[in-house]
Amino acid sequence: MHIKKNILDDAKFSGFHVRLTIYSSGGPFLDGYILSIIAIAFIQITPQLHLNTTWSGLIGASALIGIFIGGFMGYFTDKFGRQLMYTLDFILLIVASILQFFVQTGWELFLIRLILGISVGADYPIATSLLAEFSPKKQRGAMLGVTLVAYYIGSTVAYIVGQLMLRIGPDAWRWILASSAVPAIILVLLRMGTPESPRWLLQKGRQAEAEQVLKQVYGPSASLDDLAVPGTPSGQTSYFRLFGPGYLKRTLYVGLFYMAAVAPLFAMLTFGPQMLASYHLFQGAAGYGAAIISALFLVGCIPALFLVNRMGRRLMIIVSFAGMTVGVLLLGLFPRGPLALILLGFVVYAMFSGGPNVMEWLAPNELFPTEVRGTAVGITTCISRFGAVFGTYLFPWGLSRFGIGPTMLVAAAVTFGGFIVCVLLAPETTNKSLYAASRPSRPGRRNKNPAP
Template sequence: MDKKILIWSVTAALAGFLFGFDTVVISGAEKELQSIWNSSDVFHGVVVIGMALWGTVIGAIFGGIPTNKLGRKKTLFWIGILYTVSALGSCLANDPYTFAFFRFIGGLGVGASTIAAPAYISEIAPAKDRGKLVGLYQFNIVFGILIAFLSNYLLNNMGDNAWRWMVGIEAIPAVIYTVFVLGIPKSPRWLLIKYRNSEAKQVLKTINPNADAELLMDEIKQEMKNTVANETIFIKKYRLPLMLAFFIAAFNQLSGINAFLYYAPRILEEAGLGESTALLSSIGVGLTNMLFTLLGVFLIDKLGRKQLMYICSFGYIISLSLVSAAFFLNWEGSAMPVFLFMFIAAHAIGQGTVIWVFISEIFPNHLRGSGQSFGSSVHWVLAAIVPSFVPALFSIVGAGIVFAFFAIMMVLQLVFVKYMMPETKGVSLEGLSKKLINE
């Protein structure tokens, strides 16, 4: 693998590190903030905590616009600015409304990063390494989550203003990332879409001096000949990539992953374990997530996207069925954490690694930003809805039925993987467009 491409991919993937850090860092400060501002549970949950999530949804819905119009590189730069402003503003806020506003700005950065970063990396990566390079984005997310937990732990004893340090420290990696992004080249495929052919040729030569830049440019231009001005992803010929993006994003959340991550301590307590397991579960979940994401990134270009999704689907079905059975049969003790870690491992090696890679591959160059935006929006809207209903459903129908439902959804995912999901390993982006688009 070319060293330059690796460095540029890692730089773009650092947007994922900030995504993971930004999402989790609030967990160390939220109780103190509720106490300082004397907020009700509803106001605290919906405004102080929830605004970042809704910023993410808005960023995902509209992030395709700057990704297509300004370009992948400029969008990544502005994402860094959003993260920096959010961290500094949240740190200096003196009331819940100002704090929520700046957390919302950070959420916009998170949502947009799920579009621009995978799109950029997929467009500069050689086909044989594309999976692992785009997979670095997901690895950085889980690494950012772990570092946020560690950062909160280390800053916890900073006195009355510890929460300011916790949310403000993110400005340091955000500024570093923003400066680094200035050093990456523009996406050659985006440049060609904008008819900036000489710039595209120069970047292609920089990426791979030994390749025939003219030949690759001709292949990309050939794909562009089959496009119509101002077309969208919602027309008939793009039905298959649209459905693929919808299903992989929907099944990602219908596995119950966010319910597990948000409510792990509550789930373990429901299973009869004490509060002391909460810390163990968060650290254990974080480490399991990171190790199996690393394994997924290592395997994605060897085994392929589809094989990882098979492994993940069977792992989901077994672990979720065992969790459901544990609640129905009142199993207590150490079994539940084992099932929980099995579930996290299945997610990390499959859906966690595959989703952003797969969605970045299946749309044609000129609609990649819009396609990423669609898949990301489905993911984030369900990420907001599914966990919101989990506590109520635990009370109404019981945890056993909730996890049985998630297990049934993963049986449907297995059907999707077997009969509908194509293998994208090692195929050029233009080759995939020919294969998936129904002219």
């Protein structure tokens, strides 16, 4: 079937796209901030709340558990729209951030950070689906990749802010944790007035509203004819579609590579200062050391933003996982140095992690159609956080029982598993329209009314 030009896929990159990318990056920024700021707060929380390794692991993993739960909200994003929850989830985040200031026990902190994670997890399918559905195809990889750059910006800022705020005094951890409310309030104000996705509106049969959004964003001459896709509603929103013929392989690919990428990564970011202490690095200023490592992850994303189109999605992620495995392997094999090898391990792992980072939200948004796009982002996020929760929970236990070397060797095995998944399952969607990239894998299962 011949597909003519689509105004969304072929639009010129504009100020609207820049603003939408910034607003949609708010969730990942806060994810990085919230998951990393706890690492600095632990310096004071652990003795004040008398936390053992079990409670440290549970609190460290609590936001990840919440993200796992929040990922299921992707279904409601597909049912009721991207715009509806685009602001509401951050209001919940603001309230939970402030409540952290008043906790008195470990279980209270665990519960509140669980709620924080739910709000962040809910934002992933909302914001990334909206961004993907407005993105021109030539800029889609970079626009969605920038959201992961925002994660590492949030993480780096958190370590620096947390280290500076420790000077407040013995109760500084309360202010440190509550500080996530500040960027959340700013983002709520910025997001007001963001339009609904015309692809989603059209898929729901709301043609007049879809055309109104097109005119608002692209000018008064824009019309539904510019979408170049049949305007009838397509398939139903359903979790089962992700595990049926045509999409099961894609669901497994995204969920498993995502899990292999974030399981060791989140553990390192959450317990960065403790990990650096095991390597005898940045003694007395581990927060700044963790900020440097987070900044390395940020730098690693930048080449991937350019290579995602030039090298191609499949080759880039395979090469990236191979490089990440080598980096973590160095950290596991040489826990006592020499220092040059330890630093090389961190640098190699961080620089090659850019490929999977860029693909984590690009892949599910490209590989699934409009009616299940938010659901797919949510479910694959859930799969990834399942591994991340266990990795973060077990990391402090592994450090205390086996030491840094064996713990990092386990992380290397997980990363190598991601390499195998990508070799066996990774598809190629470079330079395809969103419509073409999201077509089912099996020709025999095509939708009669494909999603816009």
